[in-house]
Amino acid sequence: MDPRSEVLLRQADLFQRPLLLAGLPADDLLGSLPQASGWTWHAGDQAALESRFAGRSHFGTTPPEVAFGAAVLFLPKSRELADYLLKALAARLPGGELFLVGEKRGGIEGAAKQLAAFGTPRKLDSARHCQLWKVDIGEAPAVPDLEALAQRYRLDLADGPLDVVTLPGVFSHGRLDRGTSLLLEQLDGLPSGHLLDFGCGAGVLGAALKRRYPQSRLTLLDVDAFAVASSRLTLAANGLEAEVIAADGIHGAPEGLAAIVSNPPFHQGVHTHYQASEDLLRAARRHLVAGGELRLVANSFLKYPPLIEQHLGPCRLLAEGDGFRIYSARR
Template sequence: MDPRSEVLLRQADLFQGRVLLAGLPADDLLGTLPEAQGWCWHAGDQQALAARFGERSHFGTEAPQADFDAAVIFLPKSRELANYLLNALASRLAGKNLYLVGEKRGGIEGAAKQLHALGKPRKLDSARHCQLWQVTVESAPVGVPLASLAQRYELALADGPMTVISLPGVFSHGRLDRGTALLLEHLDGLPGGQVLDFGCGAGVVGASLKRRYPQSQLTLLDVDAFAAASSRMTLEANGLEAEVITGDGIDAAPLHLDAIVSNPPFHTGVHTNYQASENLLRKAAKHLRKGGELRIVANSFLRYQPLIEEHLGVCAIRAEGQGFRIYRAKRG
């Protein structure tokens, strides 16, 4: 059981009604709160929750439309996403209770200060390195549409300017990260055909690929519903079309690909987690055609080259700089 869920269950009598659990982990919490409903935007967690609890877990960037008596927000890593969740739920909870639970290392104490705008918050519990806060919503805000929170910026690329649109919670929200910037400089010479942008985020790499290789059949894949929505917005803003899907890692990707391009993730919430990236490197060969290419950017300190060579074939360092490396390998 996730420690945040354990803290909630220490006060289980508060959550026996129609409670919405926003950003809940994929544990047994829904099983112990029979009237509760989940709202999830992580495809892996949603897959696990749906397998056990069916339609009791809602997936997407918008809260479910069903009425609820109270809501719990599991504090996300992103402050912008936390602000969106607080607004989206508090706007529907006038006179009702809103709860915030999170890890101390995740900034729960600072985030709880935002509850003052809604009413008089109080700390209900502190255990398992987590805290649980509650506020009765006395001043319900006006709901703000998610699209209005999108950040838009322009990239000056070699083949012309590109518009990027990102939503709260998406990796490198509102700016171009150094690893992706390096990767954008080294997208030449890729095989045509079926191409995957793995961990697409706001769609920067995917949009660049589609513009550079317009005849390619491009798929953008991310585990996060907000990232997928951002990628669709970026593609539309640049007049491009591609398939955007959500799924839990490389297992959700199409087969028979000609190329996989990625700035792979290595964080889950506030925790470092290399599982998605390492699974990509171990299983890329299963998703590539013979002669298909894997091209990724990664921090220089990560020992990805031996892992790529073990599972795919000879791996070359195509470029490096700013603490990052571009790795390239082909399936033999």
């Protein structure tokens, strides 16, 4: 059981009612709170929760249309995302109660101050290196407009300007990260056919690929609902069309791909995870056609070439700089 869930269950009497658990972990919490529903923006967590608690968890960027008189937000890493989520929940809770739970090292004490926008926050519990806070909602705020919270910036690329739209919580919100910047310079000479932007984030690489290879079919994939929504906004801002899907890792990707292009994710919450990236290296072969190419950017310290060569083929170093390297391998 996640330690944040354990803290909630120490106060289980407070939660034996119609309740929305926002950003909940994929553990057994729903089984202990029979009147609760879940809301997640992580496709992997949604799949796990749906398999065990069918119909009780919902995936997306807005609260589900289920009845609840109280809500618990599991604190996300991004302060901007937390602000949006708290407002979205509070808007549905006039006269209700809003709880915030999170790890101390995740910044729960500072984040609890965000509850002050709705009333007087109170700390209810502190255990398992986590804290639980509560605020009574007096006058509910207006429903926040998620798209109005987007940050937009323009990239001056060799084939013209590219407009990027990022939503709160999306990787590299409001700016171009160094790894993607380096990979954008190494998009020439990809095989023709179905292209995949794996871990698409705000859709920077995907949009650049679609413009560079307009006749190619393009799919963008990310585990996060806010990233999927951002990618769709970025494509629309540039007059481009492509398939955008939510899936938990490369196993949710199409097969028969001519190329996989990626700035693969390795951060999740306050912890660091490399699983999605390593799964990509191990499984890319099954998704690529013969001669298909994997091209990705990675931090220089990550020992990816041996994995690439073990599971795909000879690994080439295309470029390096600013602490990153571009690797390529063909099936």
